[in-house]
Amino acid sequence: MSHENPALEQPDPAPPLAVWGPIPRLPATLRPHPNFLTYSALESLLLGPAFWVKLLYSYFRFRTLVYEVDEEGITMRWGILFRQEVSLTYARIQDIHLTSNVVERWLGLARIQVQTASGSSKAEMVIEGLQFFEPLRDFLYSRMRGSRPQPGTSKPHELSRAASPEAATLEELTATLREVASEVRALREAMRPPSGGSRAD
The missing domain is CATH 2.30.29.30 (Pleckstrin-homology domain (PH domain)/Phosphotyrosine-binding domain (PTB))
Incomplete structure (x- = not known):
C-alpha cells in the first residue's frame, strides 16, 4: 500500500x-x-x-x-x-x-x-x-x-472593416465616384466658352 x-x-x-x-x-x-x-x-x-x-x-x-x-x-x-x-x-x-x-x-x-x-x-x-x-x-x-497590439493583430477600426467587407467596398466606391465627379466638373469648366458673345473670326 x-x-x-x-x-x-x-x-x-x-x-x-x-x-x-x-x-x-x-x-x-x-x-x-x-x-x-x-x-x-x-x-x-x-x-x-x-x-x-x-x-x-x-x-x-x-x-x-x-x-x-x-x-x-x-x-x-x-x-x-x-x-x-x-x-x-x-x-x-x-x-x-x-x-x-x-x-x-x-x-x-x-x-x-x-x-x-x-x-x-x-x-x-x-x-x-x-x-x-x-x-x-x-x-x-x-x-x-x-496594452500594446501584438504583431499580426489589427486595430479596432481595421477589425470592423474586416468584419464588414461590404462597408469597406462601399466607402471605396464612394471615394472613387467623388473623384470622377470632381474631374467631370473641371472638364466642363475647361470646355465652357468664354463669356462676352461669339468668338470673332
Missing part, C-alpha cells in the same frame, strides 16, 4: 498579498515592507554626523509611501508637507529593470526601475521597499505587453 505525501494532496492556502506576488485583484494598494525602513536607516549612517536628517526623511517617506495598482496603470505617492505623485499607464512603460545591492538582497528587497519613452536615461518610477518584487515585475511586464 503506497502512502502519498499529504502536502501534495492539499495545496497550502494562498498567502497574503505582501508575500504572494501577482496582484490577486484590482485595484490594489501596496505599502513598503518594514525592512525598507531598516535599509534606509543603514543607508543614512553613511552620511556621518548628518545621518539624522536622512533618517528623519526616510522615516516619513516610509510612513507615507504607497503604491496603487489598477486596470490602467500604477501610481506612486509619498510625502507629508510636499506631496509627490508619479502615475504611469501600462501603455507608456517601455522597459523594466530589477536591481539590488548586497544589503537589499540580505533584507529581501530590490528596486524595480520602470522606464518610459520620455528620452531620459533615468527611470520614470522606482518601485522599492517590496519583497515580492519578481512577481510584481512579471505582472507589470504582462500588463505592458497586453
Whole structure:
C-alpha cells in the first residue's frame, strides 16, 4: 500500500498579498515592507554626523509611501508637507529593470526601475521597499505587453472593416465616384466658352 505525501494532496492556502506576488485583484494598494525602513536607516549612517536628517526623511517617506495598482496603470505617492505623485499607464512603460545591492538582497528587497519613452536615461518610477518584487515585475511586464497590439493583430477600426467587407467596398466606391465627379466638373469648366458673345473670326 503506497502512502502519498499529504502536502501534495492539499495545496497550502494562498498567502497574503505582501508575500504572494501577482496582484490577486484590482485595484490594489501596496505599502513598503518594514525592512525598507531598516535599509534606509543603514543607508543614512553613511552620511556621518548628518545621518539624522536622512533618517528623519526616510522615516516619513516610509510612513507615507504607497503604491496603487489598477486596470490602467500604477501610481506612486509619498510625502507629508510636499506631496509627490508619479502615475504611469501600462501603455507608456517601455522597459523594466530589477536591481539590488548586497544589503537589499540580505533584507529581501530590490528596486524595480520602470522606464518610459520620455528620452531620459533615468527611470520614470522606482518601485522599492517590496519583497515580492519578481512577481510584481512579471505582472507589470504582462500588463505592458497586453496594452500594446501584438504583431499580426489589427486595430479596432481595421477589425470592423474586416468584419464588414461590404462597408469597406462601399466607402471605396464612394471615394472613387467623388473623384470622377470632381474631374467631370473641371472638364466642363475647361470646355465652357468664354463669356462676352461669339468668338470673332
